[in-house]
Amino acid sequence: MTRRVFRYVPFSVEQDATAEPEYEARCVSGDEIECGVESGAYNDPGPVEEWQRRHTQETGHRRYRRNFGDYAVLRPLVCGGAS
Numbered sequence: 001m002t003r004r005v006f007r008y009v010p011f012s013v014e015q016d017a018t019a020e021p022e023y024e025a026r027c028v029s030g031d032e033i034e035c036g037v038e039s040g041a042y043n044d045p046g047p048v049e050e051w052q053r054r055h056t057q058e059t060g061h062r063r064y065r066r067n068f069g070d071y072a073v074l075r076p077l078v079c080g081g082a083s
């Protein structure tokens, strides 16, 4: 009887180039109740920053929570697998 030995298979973690990353911001200004207005999601940080400038100009709010999201794919580093 032999014991099976599981070999650790290394993976590389890569950003999924087929899915666009997402940027968004939410206004968290306010003492007890935060403003909560959201920029909406964009595939580029530019429009989000532009939205923040506009919102700050209109309201005087200056504090934001920014979210960035992307997709990751793990690829085994061993050769010979099905591609």
Ligand SMILES: [Zn+2]
Pocket: 027, 028, 029, 035, 036, 037, 055, 059, 061
């Ligand atoms: Zn606000």
